[in-house]
Every structure is written in C-alpha cells, then in structure tokens.
Amino acid sequence: MVLNRLLGVVTAEQVGGWDDDLWDFFLGFSHWFSRADVRWQAWKYLRGLMAPIERRSGWSLAEHAGDATPDKMQGLLVSRCLDRDKLRDEVRSALVAAIGDEAGVLVADETGFIKKGRSSAGVQRQYTGTTGKIDNCQLGVFLTYHTRHGRAHVDRELYLPKSWTDDRDRCRRAHIGDDVPFATKPEQARSMLERAVDAKVPFAWFTGDEAYGQNRALREWCEQQDIHYVLATRKDHEVASGLHTTTRVDALIGKVRAGAWRRMSCGDGAHGPRVYDWTSVPIRTEFEHGRRGWVLARRSISSGELAYYVCFGPRGTRLRRLVATAGARWAVEESFQIAKNEAGMDQYQFRRYDAWYAHITLSMAAAAFLTITRAREAEKGAPPATTARTA
Structure with missing residues (x-):
C-alpha cells in the first residue's frame, strides 16, 4: 500500500x-x-x-x-x-x-x-x-x-x-x-x-469568510450560544459606535491613529509567515454572556489593502488572539x-x-x-x- x-x-x-x-x-x-x-x-x-x-x-x-x-x-x-x-x-x-x-x-x-x-x-x-x-x-x-x-x-x-x-x-x-x-x-x-x-x-x-460574517442570523446565534468568533466582513458593514449610532467598519478603522497598528504574523503560509499590520477597535454595545465585540482590520504591508472582521469574545481578549483566529481561516x-x-x-x-x-x-x-x-x-x-x- x-x-x-x-x-x-x-x-x-x-x-x-x-x-x-x-x-x-x-x-x-x-x-x-x-x-x-x-x-x-x-x-x-x-x-x-x-x-x-x-x-x-x-x-x-x-x-x-x-x-x-x-x-x-x-x-x-x-x-x-x-x-x-x-x-x-x-x-x-x-x-x-x-x-x-x-x-x-x-x-x-x-x-x-x-x-x-x-x-x-x-x-x-x-x-x-x-x-x-x-x-x-x-x-x-x-x-x-x-x-x-x-x-x-x-x-x-x-x-x-x-x-x-x-x-x-x-x-x-x-x-x-x-x-x-x-x-x-x-x-x-x-x-x-x-x-x-x-x-x-x-x-x-469560530471563523469564516464574508459569506458567514455578513450573515446576521449566524452571528446572533453564535452570540446566544457563547461561541466566540472572528468573521470576515465587507468594508460597508455597520456596527454600533455609540448609544444610538452605527458606523461603517472602514470609517471606524479610518479614525485609528497610525501608532495603533501592530505588525505581526497570523500564521505560516506556503511561502513562510503571513505578516500584516493589524489593529482592533471595540464595538460600542452590550453582548450576551458579558462578552465584548471588536472590529479587526488587516493591512497589507506591500499594497496597503485593508480587510475587515467582526469579532465576539471574552473581555480582555488580546489582539494577538484575534489575529491568530483570523489566520486560522487559511488553514x-x-x-x-x-x-x-x-x-x-x-x-x-x-x-x-x-x-x-x-x-x-x-x-x-x-x-x-x-x-x-x-x-x-x-x-x-x-x-x-x-x-x-x-x-
């Protein structure tokens, strides 16, 4: 054999x-x-x-x-x-x-x-x-x-x-x-x-691409079941940014100061570590089970192209954990x-x-x-x- x-x-x-x-x-x-x-x-x-x-x-x-x-x-x-x-x-x-x-x-x-x-x-x-x-x-x-x-x-x-x-x-x-x-x-x-x-x-x-991150019913079900997620989404996805306001994720990330970005690998690819610049911003709303939400952004070092994620997880979750979870999708x-x-x-x-x-x-x-x-x-x-x- x-x-x-x-x-x-x-x-x-x-x-x-x-x-x-x-x-x-x-x-x-x-x-x-x-x-x-x-x-x-x-x-x-x-x-x-x-x-x-x-x-x-x-x-x-x-x-x-x-x-x-x-x-x-x-x-x-x-x-x-x-x-x-x-x-x-x-x-x-x-x-x-x-x-x-x-x-x-x-x-x-x-x-x-x-x-x-x-x-x-x-x-x-x-x-x-x-x-x-x-x-x-x-x-x-x-x-x-x-x-x-x-x-x-x-x-x-x-x-x-x-x-x-x-x-x-x-x-x-x-x-x-x-x-x-x-x-x-x-x-x-x-x-x-x-x-x-x-x-x-x-x-x-749990992670997935935009087809899953854009689906509100799936995200809400995960939140009800306390399943932590990092899901890709489109740049025009709107999240809570105040008591009665929402903001597009690209606009939210656009307000991040330059020094808030961190360069790190999200895992190894076919040609070595996949290194990007990353940052996250909290979502201003209450989640079930006392959890928190974030918008995560990935920026290409070579082209500056941006990708966005919506996240749900335990309070105090570090940026490195969100990045590693986003990178697991390529596995x-x-x-x-x-x-x-x-x-x-x-x-x-x-x-x-x-x-x-x-x-x-x-x-x-x-x-x-x-x-x-x-x-x-x-x-x-x-x-x-x-x-x-x-x-």
Missing part, C-alpha cells in the same frame, strides 16, 4: 506500521457498514483513495482493488448498508482524540467541484473559489478543525441551490429526499457547528488541498446525492488518517512533513 503526505525520511518499521494503523483506524468505524461485503469494499475504497493513482475514478479504484469492473465501487457509494452520518461522527471523534485542543478553531468554508452537464446533485453555474469565477459546479460547505496539533475536515454539506430545491422532480432523479429543504451556506455552517457542540468538540473560536485551504490531492476528494464521477456524501465522507476519513498519523509521528519526534509520495 502507498501512503501519501508521509513524514520525511522515516524508518522501515514506521512505514510498515502505517498499514496496520490504517486497518485499526478503519475498524473504528467499520461497524457502520452493516454487511460484510460492503464493509470489505469500503476498506478497498479507502485504500484506493490513498494510493498513488493518477485519478481516482471508479475504474482506477476498481483496478487498484483487483475488481473486474467498477460496479462494486459504485454500488458501495449508493448502498443503504452505509450510515454516512455515523461514519462522519466516528471520523470526527478519532480526530478529536488525536489533535483535540481546548484552544482549537472551527473554520467554515466551501469548495467547488467542477462538473459537466446538469444532472449531478446541486450542480449549476455559480461562483467558486476553486477556479475564481462562475463555473458549472457543485459546492460543498465544510467545517474544518484547526489546532496546534493538526487540521482536517470534520463535517460537510452539499449546497443545493433553489434551482434544485424548487424542482422536486429533479431532486428525486438525483436521489435527494423530499425532506431535504433549501438551506443557505450560513445555515449549513450553523448546523455543522451545532453538531460539533453536541459532540463536545473542544474549541475556543482550511491546506485541508482542501490535502483532501483533493492526497485523498481524491474531487475525483469522482457520479451524480447521486447519497453517493456524494458517501465519497466525500470516505475521503475525509482518508485525510483524517493522514492528519492523525502526522500528529502521532510528531509526538514521537519524526522529521517534519513533506509532500513526497513513498511506497
């Missing part, structure tokens, strides 16, 4: 142990495949997702598994003998056990899956950051868990535009149940946050990259709604195993991670 994203130069004993570890990891959730043949097919599918195959299509996964046709692989994804949500929960529990941290951050973000035609569940022409333009694609909304020990996706939802939910016949053809309603991306993020809270995932902060990009490149998340060729959830959850499981392995080897003092593939 081949494992990807391995940890530098390691011993033969470590490499040999990873195959056994993957089997043990699989056994932790294998009981959610209620038939032995489906369970065995899931094991082969999981191993195939982590193999050095050029593209993990049904045919290539079948060939890697020794199957004559892709029928069994395709049958696995639509099988009623697989509990997709229980599988998700088990993967999340395994991740929490390996990288859990009370100071962790939950990140909501989406990614696009480029498609042809109109039959794949949820597909339509819509903007996706995957290509940076409007494209024919599906959009998956994900919740990512980020801690000092590692990061990985812990939940997922397929976004269904109104062009789908308003056409129940079209939904039925893609095996989308009549009980599946339209939900905005912030509503999907809230549902995933609720599940994380119910599962007692340890975390201190999700690495998680998407690993899941797509190393666990075949975007390499599927089916149309059904239930098949999407099966494949995505198994891909999340494969990526979670890599994160867990990386954290375990780091504890042992193994060399830093590389992207090299090792047989």
